[in-house]
Amino acid sequence: MKNIQQIKLGILGGGQLGRMLAQKAFDFNIQLYVLDPDKDCSCKFLGNFLTIGNFRDFDTVYQFGKDKDLITIEIEDVNVDALKQLQKEGVQVFPKPEHIEMIKDKGLQKMFYKEHHLPTANFLWMDEPNWMNLENKIPFVQKLRVGGYDGKGVSVIKNQYDASKLMQGSSLIEELVDIEKEIAIMGARNEAGQIKLFPVVELVFNDEANLLDYLFSPANVSIEIELKAKEIAGKLLQEMQFVGLLAIEFFVTKKGEVLINEIAPRPHNSGHHTIEANYTSQYEQMLRAIFNLPLGNTEAIQAAVMYNVLGEKGYEGVAIAQGIEKLCEMPGAKLHLYGKTITKPFRKMGHITITAKSLQEAVDEMNELKKYFKIIA
Amino acid sequence: MKNIQQIKLGILGGGQLGRMLAQKAFDFNIQLYVLDPDKDCSCKFLGNFLTIGNFRDFDTVYQFGKDKDLITIEIEDVNVDALKQLQKEGVQVFPKPEHIEMIKDKGLQKMFYKEHHLPTANFLWMDEPNWMNLENKIPFVQKLRVGGYDGKGVSVIKNQYDASKLMQGSSLIEELVDIEKEIAIMGARNEAGQIKLFPVVELVFNDEANLLDYLFSPANVSIEIELKAKEIAGKLLQEMQFVGLLAIEFFVTKKGEVLINEIAPRPHNSGHHTIEANYTSQYEQMLRAIFNLPLGNTEAIQAAVMYNVLGEKGYEGVAIAQGIEKLCEMPGAKLHLYGKTITKPFRKMGHITITAKSLQEAVDEMNELKKYFKIIA
Numbered sequence: 001m002k003n004i005q006q007i008k009l010g011i012l013g014g015g016q017l018g019r020m021l022a023q024k025a026f027d028f029n030i031q032l033y034v035l036d037p038d039k040d041c042s043c044k045f046l047g048n049f050l051t052i053g054n055f056r057d058f059d060t061v062y063q064f065g066k067d068k069d070l071i072t073i074e075i076e077d078v079n080v081d082a083l084k085q086l087q088k089e090g091v092q093v094f095p096k097p098e099h100i101e102m103i104k105d106k107g108l109q110k111m112f113y114k115e116h117h118l119p120t121a122n123f124l125w126m127d128e129p130n131w132m133n134l135e136n137k138i139p140f141v142q143k144l145r146v147g148g149y150d151g152k153g154v155s156v157i158k159n160q161y162d163a164s165k166l167m168q169g170s171s172l173i174e175e176l177v178d179i180e181k182e183i184a185i186m187g188a189r190n191e192a193g194q195i196k197l198f199p200v201v202e203l204v205f206n207d208e209a210n211l212l213d214y215l216f217s218p219a220n221v222s223i224e225i226e227l228k229a230k231e232i233a234g235k236l237l238q239e240m241q242f243v244g245l246l247a248i249e250f251f252v253t254k255k256g257e258v259l260i261n262e263i264a265p266r267p268h269n270s271g272h273h274t275i276e277a278n279y280t281s282q283y284e285q286m287l288r289a290i291f292n293l294p295l296g297n298t299e300a301i302q303a304a305v306m307y308n309v310l311g312e313k314g315y316e317g318v319a320i321a322q323g324i325e326k327l328c329e330m331p332g333a334k335l336h337l338y339g340k341t342i343t344k345p346f347r348k349m350g351h352i353t354i355t356a357k358s359l360q361e362a363v364d365e366m367n368e369l370k371k372y373f374k375i376i377a
Numbered sequence: 378m379k380n381i382q383q384i385k386l387g388i389l390g391g392g393q394l395g396r397m398l399a400q401k402a403f404d405f406n407i408q409l410y411v412l413d414p415d416k417d418c419s420c421k422f423l424g425n426f427l428t429i430g431n432f433r434d435f436d437t438v439y440q441f442g443k444d445k446d447l448i449t450i451e452i453e454d455v456n457v458d459a460l461k462q463l464q465k466e467g468v469q470v471f472p473k474p475e476h477i478e479m480i481k482d483k484g485l486q487k488m489f490y491k492e493h494h495l496p497t498a499n500f501l502w503m504d505e506p507n508w509m510n511l512e513n514k515i516p517f518v519q520k521l522r523v524g525g526y527d528g529k530g531v532s533v534i535k536n537q538y539d540a541s542k543l544m545q546g547s548s549l550i551e552e553l554v555d556i557e558k559e560i561a562i563m564g565a566r567n568e569a570g571q572i573k574l575f576p577v578v579e580l581v582f583n584d585e586a587n588l589l590d591y592l593f594s595p596a597n598v599s600i601e602i603e604l605k606a607k608e609i610a611g612k613l614l615q616e617m618q619f620v621g622l623l624a625i626e627f628f629v630t631k632k633g634e635v636l637i638n639e640i641a642p643r644p645h646n647s648g649h650h651t652i653e654a655n656y657t658s659q660y661e662q663m664l665r666a667i668f669n670l671p672l673g674n675t676e677a678i679q680a681a682v683m684y685n686v687l688g689e690k691g692y693e694g695v696a697i698a699q700g701i702e703k704l705c706e707m708p709g710a711k712l713h714l715y716g717k718t719i720t721k722p723f724r725k726m727g728h729i730t731i732t733a734k735s736l737q738e739a740v741d742e743m744n745e746l747k748k749y750f751k752i753i754a
Contacts (some may be wrong), residue, residue, distance in 0.1 A: 003697050005714075023400050026422060029698070029714040029727075045403060047424015279709060279732070294705035301678060301732075320380050321406070328671035332656060337382075337406040350406075355656070355678075 004291055005029045010068035012055040014043030016338035016348065017074035017267040020275070022046065024283040028291075035064045042339045058082045065091055072244065072290050074266050076104045077147075094191075094290040095244040095265040103265050106172050107145040113260055116239045118232060120260045121251065124173040131163050138162075139176040144169050151211060178254040182261070183219050184270035185233040186282050188245045188289040195237050196285070196295040198278060200226050201270055203249065206310075211346060212269045214307035214366065216359055217277055217300060221252065228258040236260070245286035247271065269308065273353045276334050277304035302332075302355040305362040309350040309375055311343035317377030319343035321350075326372035330365050332356045349375045381668050382406045387445035389432040391420030393715035393725065394451035394644045397652070399423065401660040405668075412441045419716045435459045442468055449621065449667050451643050453481045454524075471568075471667040472621035472642040480642050483549050484522040490637055493616045495609060497637045498628065501550040508540050515539075516553040521546050528588060555631040559638070560596050561647035562610040562625045563659050565666040572614050573662070573672040575655060577603045578647055580626070583687075588723065589646045591684035591743065593736055594654055594677060598629065605635040613637070622663035624648065646685065650730045653711050654681035679709075679732040682739040686727040686752055688720035694754030696720035698727075703749035707742050709733045726752045 009025070011018050014036030022043060025032050034043045037054045044050060053060040055075070061082035065071045070092045071083065083097040102108045113120040126133070129142060138160070144153035144167055155165040156176065182205065186198040202219035203212055219226070233248050240246075247268030249261040271282030280288075280296025288295050311319070318341060327333050337350035352369065356362040386402070388395050391413030399420060402409050411420045414431045421427060430437040432452070438459035442448045447469045448460065460474040479485045490497040503510070506519060515537070521530035521544055532542040533553065559582065563575040579596035580589055596603070610625050617623075624645030626638040648659030657665075657673025665672050688696070695718060704710050714727040729746065733739040 004701055005696070005698060019403065022422075023403060026396065026400060026716065027711070027713045028701075029716050032422070045399075045409070045426065046422060047426050049422060049424050288705055294702055296705065297708040299708075319382070321382060324381055324405075325671055328665055328673065331674040331676075334404070336404045339403065339406050 004293070005031070007031065007069040007291070008033065008067070009290075010035065010065055010071045011074055012061065012064075012071065012078045013074035014038070014041040014046075014050060015074060016042045016336075016350075018043050019045075019338060020272075020336070021074060021267060021283045021286065024281060025287060027284075028287060030287065033064070033068065035061070040341055044339065055079065058085075062086060070094065070290060072286075073100060076100055076265065080104070092290075095242065095246075099240060099242055099244075099265055103263055105145050106143050106148070106262065107170065109262065110172055112240075116235075118236055118239075118260055119258060121177045122175040125170075126173050127170045129166060129168075129171045129173065131166055134166070134173065135160075137173060141174040141176055142167060143172045143174060145171060177251055177257075177259065180252045180254045180256075181219075181221070182249060183221060183225070183229060183252055183258075184215075184247060184249045184268075185229055186245065186247055186268065186271040186274070186285070187233045187237050188285045188295050189237045189242050190289045190295060191243050191292040194295050195234055196298050197230055197233050198271060198274060198282070198285075198298040199300050200229050201273070203270065211310065211348070212308055214305055215270060215273060216363075217273050217304045217306070218359070220359075225252055225256070225258060232258060232260060236263070244289050245271075245282060269306075269351075272336070272351050273304040273306040273355075274298075275336070276353050276355050277302050302357065303359040303362055304353055304355045305359065305366050306351055306353045307366060307370070308348055309337070309352060309373070311345050311347040311349055312374045312376050313345045315375070315377040316344045317342065319349060319375050319377060322374045322376050323369075323372035327352070327369060330354065330369055332362060332365055333369055343375050343377050381670070382408070384408065384446040384668070385410065385444070386667075387412065387442055387448045388451055389438065389441075389448065389455045390451035391415070391418040391423075391427055392451060393419045393713075393727075395420050396422075396715060397649075397713070398451060398644060398660045398663065401658060402664060404661075405664060407664065410441070410445065412438070417718055421716065432456065435462075439463060447471065447667060449663075450477060453477055453642065457481070469667075472619065472623075476617060476619055476621075476642055480640055482522050483520050483525070483639065484547065486639065487549055489617070493612075495613055495616075495637055496635065498554045499552040502547075503550050504547045506543060506545075506548045506550065508543060511543070511550060512537075514550060518551040518553055519544060520549045520551060522548060554628055554634075554636065557629045557631045557633075558596075558598070560598060560602070560606060560627050560629055560635075561592075561645075562606055562627070563622065563645065563648040563651070563662070564610045564614050564625060565622045565662045565672050566614045566619050567666045567672060568620050568669040571672050572611055573675050574607055574610050575648060575651060575659070575662075575675040576677050577606050578650070580647065588687065588725070589685055591682055592647060592650060593740075594650050594681045594683070595736070597736075602629055602633070602635060609635060609637060613640070621666050622648075622659060646683075646728075649713070649728050650681040650683040650732075651675075652713070653730050653732050654679050679734065680736040680739055681730055681732045682736065682743050683728055683730045684743060684747070685725055686714070686729055686750070688722050688724040688726055689751045689753050690722045692752070692754040693721045694719065696726060696752050696754060699751045699753050700746075700749035704729070704746060707731065707746055709739060709742055710746055720752050720754050
């Protein structure tokens with residue numbers, strides 16, 4: 001095998017996840033190249049190591065990848081055929097193209113869980129959803145099989161009046177489960193087959209934007225729930241023969257079931273806090289996994305709360321971070337801005353992680369800070 | 378005042394310190410530009426945000442700086458006249474040019490300590506050192522006033538046989554003190570006058586290379602010694618009216634005195650461990666100081682040992698990091714390679730910080746890791 005520093009790594013996508021991955025990659029002297037359509041993307045600081053091009057286009061991905069040794073992604077919505085071709089020609093691709101393909105399609109994802117007896121909410125696969133066939137399923141959640149992200153492509157149908165929310169396009173129709181809370185596990189597996197899981201975290205969503213609002217580490221769940229989630233996560237990584245970093249989101253139901261909601265084959269919201277709060281960050285773990293290095297210690301060092309910094313409602317234009325002085329006065333707050341020039345309501349502009357000796361201390365700091373720190377224009 | 382993201386920051390020097398500063402600067406969306414003579418320097422990943430040019434040259438520094446809002450350094454050996462000119466024309470320069478000038482010259486540094494009653498080893502200023510005048514001072518340390526770094530420009534004269542070690546050039550002749558141990562404090566001060574000190578660390582030097590071998594945090598010193606060092610550090614920052622990050626190295630003598638050895642107005646070896654081991658890293662603290670933001674919490678989260686990864690003896694050429702698998706197996710070890718293509722004996726190629734719940738645990742891991750992890754060619 002080549003030495004890690006001799007391997008040219010190409011990343012499809014230069015958003016915030018690529019940015020934070022790059023920040024860590026330098027510590028290993030990794031030769032890094034990024035492909036993104038937007039010259040003003042979060043990885044623009046890489047200058048001429050950033051190629052401007054569409055990662056959904058076969059030729060662009062193929063041309064970008066053919067002189068690289070290893071290709072990875074920070075977004076699933078990439079041209080998988082080009083990745084398969086590159087793999088055929090000897091370029092390593094992690095996560096594997098077939099996993100990206102499966103995860104991009106919520107239908108295939110669900111089928112995988114079902115076939116492998118991994119717990120998930122009951123569902124129907126419906127290529128042409130129409131109200132007539134669905135009225136008797138109320139309440140349910142409609143998820144477009146492809147193209148959804150951050151709450152887009154998801155409709156919650158609670159009663160007759162929600163008929164207009166029904167979307168066109170091949171969909172999953174999922175039983176609306178009675179959610180007690182949402183939790184997540186970041187897991188990693190390398191080619192050698194080593195698996196490591198980060199501790200379970202708790203997710204709280206912003207209903208208005210359908211985006212993660214904040215995250216607690218550790219999650220306030222029973223040991224029983226924690227063990228169930230870990231068992232499912234380990235089994236999933238193993239049965240997929242996954243290579244890379246996998247985010248696994250779960251519903252914990254009021255009955256105490258732990259159901260896989262959805263997964264993502266890349267760094268994720270649910271692991272941002274690991275930069276400060278754990279021995280190994282999710283970004284370092286991903287690099288270790290795709291370079292087939294021993295995986296890092298996932299243990300938490302401190303309690304943490306992480307929240308997304310979204311563009312403030314009512315502002316659109318050149319972004320200004322307001323309240324940075326207040327943030328700097330907080331003993332445990334760490335800012336991560338994503339280098340995005342333009343803000344608009346609910347755009348993910350950055351995140352803040354607050355670490356402390358106890359979770360309560362961190363939450364108190366967050367509540368105080370949220371009054372002051374805003375992205376306006 | 379401009380918003381932090383609207384300020385163009387120029388850094389003179391693109392070595393490892395500039396590299397680690399850049400890695401942190403992205404988290405604040407700071408617009409970063411680096412000047413370095415070597416296109417293969419540690420900041421090469423910045424692509425077109427790296428200007429190739431000599432930071433010792435007036436015109437180069439002036440041209441680089443005149444369209445920036447704020448200039449800082451990661452090396453003292455820069456053209457101070459250009460910085461003074463830029464300052465005159467309205468560019469902010471932190472650390473202040475007069476402090477860089479003073480610190481570059483070990484003679485002026487020492488005079489400052491003397492004038493301000495800051496404890497330091499006794500010394501003579503000698504423009505043309507010659508054996509005749511010095512023989513009766515044995516044992517002593519000769520330090521060239523300018524140009525020394527990492528042990529270069531320093532001669533320890535212990536007896537008559539060391540006559541040949543005497544160097545030409547204007548020098549400090551310093552009493553050889555009976556050193557119990559060496560300690561250091563990283564301190565910061567912003568324009569508003571706020572001062573924060575990191576906890577005291579202990580330094581152990583490699584006699585052969587005259588480079589820092591490893592560092593312990595916390596230092597194994599009495600509270601009395603710790604308080605003495607902190608008092609001196611605080612007084613020094615205050616009396617200098619320093620703005621930025623200052624590394625202060627001390628001798629602790631066998632008699633229990635705490636003497637300033639030397640200082641550096643920038644990130645330093647003595648603060649690398651803060652990336653993982655403290656709430657705020659020295660790099661973030663420096664950014665806060667020069668942008669006049671509230672300074673960060675300097676408290677340690679974990680015990681840490683940091684050691685420099687030097688080019689292995691007997692190897693010169695394209696660097697290869699050997700033993701990276703072993704490093705990845707260590708629960709608390711974090712690698713920071715500096716992106717240098719070529720290794721040679723004792724060249725600083727990176728550093729490793731090991732954090733753990735106790736210092737002993739971290740030291741045990743270091744001793745194990747040192748057997749395996751090497752930079753060869």
